[in-house]
Amino acid sequence: MKDLYTFDVSREAALETYSNVQTIYAALFDALKLPIMVAQASSGDMGGDLSHEYHLPTPVGEDTIIACNSCAYAANAEVAQSRPRLVCDEARSGDKITAASAGREKLGVWRGISKDRLTLVNVWFPERIQCGSNMTEPRQGLVSIPAIQSIVPDLDTSIDNALQLWADAATATVVEGQGGSRQLKLVNLVDVRLESVQDIFVQHENMVWPLSQPGERKPQLNFLTVTQSAIGEGLNLLAARTGDACPCCKDGVLTLKRALEVGHTFHLGSRYSEPLGASITLPIAAKKGEGEGGIAEETKPMQMGCHGIGVSRLIGAVVEHLADDKGLQWPRAIAPYEVVLVPTTQLTEEGERVYDELALFQTKSESIDVVLDDRRVPFGWKMRDADLVGYPVVVVIGRAWKEAGRCELQCRRLGVKETVALDDIRDRILELLRQL
Numbered sequence: 001m002k003d004l005y006t007f008d009v010s011r012e013a014a015l016e017t018y019s020n021v022q023t024i025y026a027a028l029f030d031a032l033k034l035p036i037m038v039a040q041a042s043s044g045d046m047g048g049d050l051s052h053e054y055h056l057p058t059p060v061g062e063d064t065i066i067a068c069n070s071c072a073y074a075a076n077a078e079v080a081q082s083r084p085r086l087v088c089d090e091a092r093s094g095d096k097i098t099a100a101s102a103g104r105e106k107l108g109v110w111r112g113i114s115k116d117r118l119t120l121v122n123v124w125f126p127e128r129i130q131c132g133s134n135m136t137e138p139r140q141g142l143v144s145i146p147a148i149q150s151i152v153p154d155l156d157t158s159i160d161n162a163l164q165l166w167a168d169a170a171t172a173t174v175v176e177g178q179g180g181s182r183q184l185k186l187v188n189l190v191d192v193r194l195e196s197v198q199d200i201f202v203q204h205e206n207m208v209w210p211l212s213q214p215g216e217r218k219p220q221l222n223f224l225t226v227t228q229s230a231i232g233e234g235l236n237l238l239a240a241r242t243g244d245a246c247p248c249c250k251d252g253v254l255t256l257k258r259a260l261e262v263g264h265t266f267h268l269g270s271r272y273s274e275p276l277g278a279s280i281t282l283p284i285a286a287k288k289g290e291g292e293g294g295i296a297e298e299t300k301p302m303q304m305g306c307h308g309i310g311v312s313r314l315i316g317a318v319v320e321h322l323a324d325d326k327g328l329q330w331p332r333a334i335a336p337y338e339v340v341l342v343p344t345t346q347l348t349e350e351g352e353r354v355y356d357e358l359a360l361f362q363t364k365s366e367s368i369d370v371v372l373d374d375r376r377v378p379f380g381w382k383m384r385d386a387d388l389v390g391y392p393v394v395v396v397i398g399r400a401w402k403e404a405g406r407c408e409l410q411c412r413r414l415g416v417k418e419t420v421a422l423d424d425i426r427d428r429i430l431e432l433l434r435q436l
Contacts, residue, residue, distance in 0.1 A: 006305035009280055011269065014303035018050065018267050021307050025054060025263060028309075031333040033436065034321060037259065039065050040075040042146065046306065047271035054309075055259035056317040065259045066240045070252030075240075079146045082244030082254055084192050084236050107194075110143045113162035114154040118184055120166040121152050123237050125191035142239045151189060151226055151235075170221075184221035192227075192234025262317050263309040270301040278302050322413070328390025329413050332436040337371040339429060340386050343397035344379045351397045354407060358426060366430055387412070392436045393429055411436070 004021065008014035022038070029036040034056055041053040053076055055065050066080035067073065075081070108127040113120055123143050149155050159165060170184055228234060246252030273279065279299045315334075322329040332338055339358065343351030355372045362368070371391075373382045379398070386394045396408040406419040411432050420428045 002309045002311055004305075004307040006307070007273075007278075008303045008305075009282060009300070011303050014267060014269070014305055015050075018265060018305055021265055021305070022052065025265070025307075025309070029054070032314075032318060032331045034317065034331075036262070037065055037067060037074045037257075038072075039067075039259075040079055041264070042076065042078050043266055043268075046266050046268065048266050048268040050267035052265050053261050054263035054265075055261050056321060057257045057259045058317070058320050059258055060320065061258040061260040063259050063261050065257045066254050067257055068246040068249060068252035069255055071246060071249040073246055073248040073252065077239070077256070080240040080254070081144065081147070081236065081247045082238070082240035083247045084234070084238075084245070111162045112148065112152070112155050112157070113159055113166050114152065114185075115156045116154070117165050117169045119152070119154070120162065120184075120186050121148065121155060122186070122188045123148060123191070124188060124194060125238055126193050142241065143237055144239045147235070147237050148189065150229075152187060186221055186223050188223075188225045189235055189237055190225065190227045191237040193238075260313065260317050260320065261310070262314045264307070266306040268304040268306055270303065273304055274301040278304075323390070324412065326412065327388035330390045330392060332392050332433050335369075335392050336389065337369050337391055338433055339368055339370040339393045339395060340389075340391040341370060341372045341395045341397065342379070342382050342386055343372075343374070345376075347397045347401060348374055350401055354395065354397055354422065354425070357422060358429070368426065368429060368433070393432055395425070395429070 006014070006017045006021070008017055026036075026038075037055045037057060039053045039055055041051045043049065043051045053063070053065075055061070055063060055074075057065070064077040066075055066077055066082075108125050110123040110125075111120065112123070125143070145155075145157055149157075156162075166184075226235065240254050242254060242256045244254045246254055279301050281297050281299050284296050284298050318331065318334070319328060322331070330336070341351050341355055341358075343354075351372055351374065355370060358368050358370045373386070375382065383394075383396075392411065392413070394410040396410065398408065400406040400408050400419045404419070406421055407425055408417070408419050409425070409428060409432070410417050414432060414435060416432060
């Protein structure tokens, strides 16, 4: 693992450092010629409020990335967002389910609970979205945890049986009596695709009190229905999926991709520096009345960043992305050698001549890292080894040399197989390597 820890004097400086690290990572991945996707990510247990993952799309990846087919938006499935399609292009009737048309069977609910077990969270959404004559697949259970946590920060995401835990707390509250510190709370979060929500709740009492039985005594509770965010927008509480509209551009459509994570960047802020007392004293302008031209000081926690690339994962990603049925195909930047010379058994001395031309007379502007395979083994054996090892360029000294003093250049990745005169071989190899 390649780790980098950064320390800055302010959030602004830390974010600039974060951007610089991203730029360096992009240059590294470009040098490897890997189609790395930069995805928004959750900081998780690391803390902080900004992080990105770096993924190579591959069917054998263990992560799920959601990306737009039109713009650069990409995010880990845990934090990905989509833009609700509120108007049907065919019928122009919208995809909202109204109180008049919604039966109980069309409503999906996801339940969560707070860490103190006193707040039950109901997330209401349409199980299916009607659009003209078509009905989308069920979305039961596919909620966006980050969207819910933005409204209920104390949500316990590790719990599956939220309703039962809250029922136990409700029973205890009834036994102990009303009031006191154990005040129950029920929060209904209503997805933007549902409208006339109050009418729907009136129709279905169990949305308000999901544990009611005939004659059951209900504890006193605080009841809250949330239909809009703090800035007045409808709540988009469903997790993004293939076919959803991109949240960042007008025409983009989201697609789920399997991917292999090869790196991560975190802006940690003062998550660790503040509790550990890792601070820095900075001069500040003197406040009015403290003496003209005076210098004052203030102590602030360092702003931290944590960044890393999984080196072994990166090697595996290169192999997964570039290997074919013949063997490896290393990018130029990390190939053991850029060029291998493979002479036939009778042309070993000629191979040494070509080696001298490429290796001994290097220019200052650009050099070639070359190796000569002069083993006393059959020519076919050496060619198979060259393919297995994955040298970017293979130079064969064989039949073409005997016939016309020319070398055969092979590059599997670029589909090149041609003969080149010795005087032109350096320039042609460099031309190929620049593409690798």
